[in-house]
Amino acid sequence: VKIPLRRLQHCLEGHLYPMIASCAPDGTPNISVVSYVGLVDDEHVALGMRFLSRTPRNVAANPRASVLLVDTRTCRQHLLDLELVRSETSGPRYEQMRVRFDGIAAVSGIKGIVKPASVDIYRVLDYRPLDRGYLPEPPERPIAAAAVRELTVEIGACEDLSALLDVTLRGLARHLHYGHSMILLSDPGTTKLYAVASHGYATSGAGAEVEFGNGVIGVAAAERRPILITHAGREERNNRWVRRRAQELGDDPGVEREIPLIGLPEAQSRLAVPILGRGRLLGVLYLERTAAGDFVEEDETTLVALAGQLGTAILLCAQSAAQPSPAPVPGPISIAPSGPPLLVRRYELDQSVFIGDDYLIKGVAGAILWKLLNSYRQEGRTEFSNRELRLDRALGLPDVGDNLEARLVLLQRRLVDRSAHIRLEKVARARVRLTVARPLELRSIGRV
Amino acid sequence: VAAVIDPALQGFIESGVSIFVATRDNANVPALTRGAGCSVSPEGWVTVYIAREQAGRCLDDSRATGAISVLLVMPHTYESYQLKGADARAIELDAQDRTRVTAYRDAFFANLAVIGLRADVAAGLLPVEPEAFVGLTFVPTEISGSGRSNDAEDAA
Numbered sequence: 001v002k003i004p005l006r007r008l009q010h011c012l013e014g015h016l017y018p019m020i021a022s023c024a025p026d027g028t029p030n031i032s033v034v035s036y037v038g039l040v041d042d043e044h045v046a047l048g049m050r051f052l053s054r055t056p057r058n059v060a061a062n063p064r065a066s067v068l069l070v071d072t073r074t075c076r077q078h079l080l081d082l083e084l085v086r087s088e089t090s091g092p093r094y095e096q097m098r099v100r101f102d103g104i105a106a107v108s109g110i111k112g113i114v115k116p117a118s119v120d121i122y123r124v125l126d127y128r129p130l131d132r133g134y135l136p137e138p139p140e141r142p143i144a145a146a147a148v149r150e151l152t153v154e155i156g157a158c159e160d161l162s163a164l165l166d167v168t169l170r171g172l173a174r175h176l177h178y179g180h181s182m183i184l185l186s187d188p189g190t191t192k193l194y195a196v197a198s199h200g201y202a203t204s205g206a207g208a209e210v211e212f213g214n215g216v217i218g219v220a221a222a223e224r225r226p227i228l229i230t231h232a233g234r235e236e237r238n239n240r241w242v243r244r245r246a247q248e249l250g251d252d253p254g255v256e257r258e259i260p261l262i263g264l265p266e267a268q269s270r271l272a273v274p275i276l277g278r279g280r281l282l283g284v285l286y287l288e289r290t291a292a293g294d295f296v297e298e299d300e301t302t303l304v305a306l307a308g309q310l311g312t313a314i315l316l317c318a319q320s321a322a323q324p325s326p327a328p329v330p331g332p333i334s335i336a337p338s339g340p341p342l343l344v345r346r347y348e349l350d351q352s353v354f355i356g357d358d359y360l361i362k363g364v365a366g367a368i369l370w371k372l373l374n375s376y377r378q379e380g381r382t383e384f385s386n387r388e389l390r391l392d393r394a395l396g397l398p399d400v401g402d403n404l405e406a407r408l409v410l411l412q413r414r415l416v417d418r419s420a421h422i423r424l425e426k427v428a429r430a431r432v433r434l435t436v437a438r439p440l441e442l443r444s445i446g447r448v
Numbered sequence: 449v450a451a452v453i454d455p456a457l458q459g460f461i462e463s464g465v466s467i468f469v470a471t472r473d474n475a476n477v478p479a480l481t482r483g484a485g486c487s488v489s490p491e492g493w494v495t496v497y498i499a500r501e502q503a504g505r506c507l508d509d510s511r512a513t514g515a516i517s518v519l520l521v522m523p524h525t526y527e528s529y530q531l532k533g534a535d536a537r538a539i540e541l542d543a544q545d546r547t548r549v550t551a552y553r554d555a556f557f558a559n560l561a562v563i564g565l566r567a568d569v570a571a572g573l574l575p576v577e578p579e580a581f582v583g584l585t586f587v588p589t590e591i592s593g594s595g596r597s598n599d600a601e602d603a604a
Contacts, residue, residue: 016565019519020480021470021479021480022478023470023472023478025476027476027515028515028517028532029470029472029478029516031517031518031519032519064477064478066477066478066479068468068481068482070573072565072569073569074572075569075570075572075573076572077502077573079479079480130501130502131499131502131575135568135569233564268564
């Protein structure tokens, strides 16, 4: 029974790696693990390997090969008869595979030892199930186009960054059933991302930082390409093997430090998609699921399209926030702070701010909060415009792409997470209001 | 010349590792199927069991050329060995072989459970009835694998 090649994508992402048989010119068969299989079109597949093997040499001399795939949802096994068309050592498909391998290595914190020689494009001469299959095939997932359309409309209607982030993540859950997701934005002038919004977790995780190149998210940012991991456990086992082999060859890749980020501890399916706008990396959209093989290339395609929409919307929000803000808005009747003084400490060294003994935030966002609290304390001010923050050189905002709006969103969310007594809310375009429920004791600690 | 299979390797070969079998026809077109257990005779011959339903082309190839390669991989460690031969021939299974196939299924499925594959899924990889299997017997002339550094490139 013939089935469309795209239906085989679940075979590529399960617990079991595909295997390939090739044959040397002298007639000796050989079997190798296939690390990467991509569907090129209805007649071609792309294969790649993370290891040295005899397969490339064999198929260079004798282009015929046979690949065994297992759909671990149904246990149906498929045999593909292939003929090598060409090997690519550069170009988009090679880059896609290389980045995928970097992402796989990043699951275990390995860097820089997997350099695939080529991605090989094969014509599929024949494919057929080897047996009847054991379990019934799950129903096809509904086409996502209608859901993407709805979410795109919702994203387009957002006027400020905070709402945009929440609408996007809530919409991914409601329309597309991505229940666990987060958005990290890039920190201009650095090689870091910081988490600014999440959905589906017990805590918001706002403020967690990821260095470019670290983990699946960091690699997606560094490479500006999506990373799809469909079986983290399989890759971790495989990475242990890669590391052992590297050690045998005297090339120990070492281990990166742990990434302090919220997430599902047992997530097997992971997808990190860069958010780009006008050629700049704005952040990363990250999704995960506990079950293995829950994301396929279709998910990646859908999320790349949505991340493009999100990138444009983020830039539009930033443009809007850069406009002059309207006149101050009459606020609610303020209630005088009461209760014992709340100690807020700021460390000049890294602009980190602690409320009581709890760390709140550092860097530019810390400097912004310190300025707002001092203005409140010294002048009784509670409303502030984005423009005056931008003009304050002491805050250390970069001249171009300052991400002020994103830093304010991060600050708002960290305050919600960590303090019951200080709030920052948006009251109009490019204007925020500070609310303080307890008397403040501000203490700045200088550089030592 | 037959390659030497030491007791440790024999233990690995006869355990519940993942097994794949490749053959080729007269035009050097390879075929691939899943193995369902392996045994080593006192003389050093290797018999790999395969399901008739899944292995039609491999059986045809064995009659035509006899060239064979068997890859054995421990699913959770990726320790692997590849045995190659040139004289594979099909045999019907006797009672002892059928017992080995049944024991292999149990050991293999236990190894797949370690990597998180559900038992109901694993069970579908191989037929249940021992009568569904045949054997390919050959003399291994070449052995490579992750435990043998000279053949590092064949480890996968």
